[in-house]
Amino acid sequence: MGIFVVMEGIDGAGKSTQAKMLAEWFNTRGYEVILTKEPTDTAFGKLIRRLVLTGGREGIIDGARISHEAEALLFAADRAEHVHKLIKPALDAGKVVISDRYFYSSLAYQWARGLDLEWLIDLNRFAIRPDLVILLDLPVKESMKRINGRSIKTEFDKIVELQKKVRENYLKLAEMFPEMRIVNAQNSIEDIHKDIVGLIEQEIFGEK
Ligand SMILES: Nc1ncnc2c1ncn2[C@@H]1O[C@H](COP(=O)(O)OP(=O)(O)OP(=O)(O)O)[C@@H](O)[C@H]1O
């Protein structure tokens, strides 16, 4: 069986940066690594990016916002394909899978949109539980500095308010899911990487 690690956190927390560094760390130790993300690059992921993530990530396109239930179902459909077509086969082949986001994002973000957490957990019950989930945590004002100018400015205040709720949700989820570990994402890129490697060695390889 392979090793499954997930990076989670609010927009701009540093997930992609750390996922790439961790993939390199495993590669240099002889592991075959699948570096992936959600939403995926499949047709499902492309549909999500078109329907949900344009319009300042507020789900507005042509003025017609899709419902938050439809949003959650789209993310779950994308994930079902991700699990069945990529993640499970890779783990069965003994590879390392590192995913930049997974079902914890659905719990944190769609819960922040007002959807029922238990429904969201049920909707994603098919999703294989990772060996380790790294929650990159930092204040929203820090993350916004990092993505300022990159993200669509539409309804900026609403995005900040959403991100604050998402961060609170992630911290609650970290108390509910024992596979989640919180890492301070305000540190330097290299120090965060060292913290993550320490967790891998401790939690996955059992080293002290
Ligand atoms: N520890 C850090 N300190 C300062 N800047 C950082 C740090 N980690 C990443 N960055 C920078 O912050 C920006 C966002 O990083 P990255 O794309 O890895 O975040 P992310 O969590 O994947 O973002 P998103 O969820 O919005 O895709 C990039 O410009 C990156 O270089």
Ligand SMILES: Cc1cn([C@H]2C[C@H](O)[C@@H](COP(=O)(O)O)O2)c(=O)[nH]c1=O
């Ligand atoms: C998987 C997943 C993602 N989201 C949200 C979180 C982000 O705002 C975007 C993805 O943007 P990224 O820059 O590619 O990380 O989608 C969500 O609301 N629910 C989910 O399940």
